[in-house]
Amino acid sequence: MVTVLKLGGSVITRKERPETVDERTLTEAADAVAAAVVGPDPATSDLVLVHGGGSFGHPHAKEHGVTTAEGTSDFRAAMDIHGAMLTLNEAVLSRLHDRNVPALPVHPLSAAARDEDGTLSYAVDTVETMLGEGFVPVLHGDGVVHAGEGVSVLSGDELVVRLAADLDADRVGLCSTVPGVLDLDGAVVPEIGAFEDVHDYLGGSDATDVTGGMAGKVRTLLETGVPAHVFGPDAIDEFLDGGSPGTRIDSR
Numbered sequence: 001m002v003t004v005l006k007l008g009g010s011v012i013t014r015k016e017r018p019e020t021v022d023e024r025t026l027t028e029a030a031d032a033v034a035a036a037v038v039g040p041d042p043a044t045s046d047l048v049l050v051h052g053g054g055s056f057g058h059p060h061a062k063e064h065g066v067t068t069a070e071g072t073s074d075f076r077a078a079m080d081i082h083g084a085m086l087t088l089n090e091a092v093l094s095r096l097h098d099r100n101v102p103a104l105p106v107h108p109l110s111a112a113a114r115d116e117d118g119t120l121s122y123a124v125d126t127v128e129t130m131l132g133e134g135f136v137p138v139l140h141g142d143g144v145v146h147a148g149e150g151v152s153v154l155s156g157d158e159l160v161v162r163l164a165a166d167l168d169a170d171r172v173g174l175c176s177t178v179p180g181v182l183d184l185d186g187a188v189v190p191e192i193g194a195f196e197d198v199h200d201y202l203g204g205s206d207a208t209d210v211t212g213g214m215a216g217k218v219r220t221l222l223e224t225g226v227p228a229h230v231f232g233p234d235a236i237d238e239f240l241d242g243g244s245p246g247t248r249i250d251s252r
């Protein structure tokens, strides 16, 4: 059973401070992952992790005017964005390794591409083989080579839906700062089937974010038809244990 879990960049970093990890939430997330995958009878067998950019990738992408659609031909700009994501990825990996999670990195800048229509291809064989060998692949939002654009931004959310489709994932979870998609009264919406139902109260992100915040997340999930749960950091263990926390998004 394949599970894809995204740790939102807003969760594991401190959005008000450039390139700063949120030690408390990253530690709690690593604890929850370790509890689910380490030991003789793990609750989750084939786990793929993806993490977002938070205060690492997004400010650099913004500074260089790079989005998911508009790229840069400047290798220094591309390396600024990628370098920040590598630093964050190292921080995530080290917390997982400290807890004996057999995590291995997959860096999308070196393993993915977009064609002129924006369609993404990436080295899914690498991820599949890692799973087959008992590792936990850890991917992340990154720069991506993009035909006609140079290097554009690849959101972790986009990676999640592609991984879910290509690996035929049984469970998909996106952990963000909020306990789910919230309505105008701040209550968690239990289920979303169509963007029109929620677009009045869906916004971007409170943080610097070039990939669309919650609105971008929900749109991507609905457009690709991948059923998923959106929940907060307190619910990672519940999700990895097979529960259905937060908002369920399913357009099928």
Ligand SMILES: Nc1ncnc2c1ncn2[C@@H]1O[C@H](COP(=O)(O)OP(=O)(O)OP(=O)(O)O)[C@@H](O)[C@H]1O
Residues within 6 Å of the ligand: 007, 008, 009, 010, 011, 051, 052, 053, 054, 055, 156, 175, 176, 177, 178, 180, 181, 182, 183, 201, 202, 203, 204, 205, 206, 207, 209, 211, 212, 213, 214, 215, 217
């Ligand atoms: N209706 C809504 N319900 C919940 N969150 C919302 C809503 N509208 C806007 N948001 C914002 O969307 C944010 C979540 O999107 P964001 O892209 O920041 O998440 P993330 O995946 O954790 O971060 P990153 O993109 O860095 O990986 C919330 O923190 C909140 O500020």
Ligand SMILES: C=C(C)CCOP(=O)(O)O
Residues within 6 Å of the ligand: 009, 051, 052, 053, 054, 057, 058, 061, 081, 085, 140, 141, 142, 143, 153, 154, 155, 156, 157, 210, 211
């Ligand atoms: C900004 C960069 C480089 C990554 C964005 O990934 P996301 O935070 O998952 O949207």
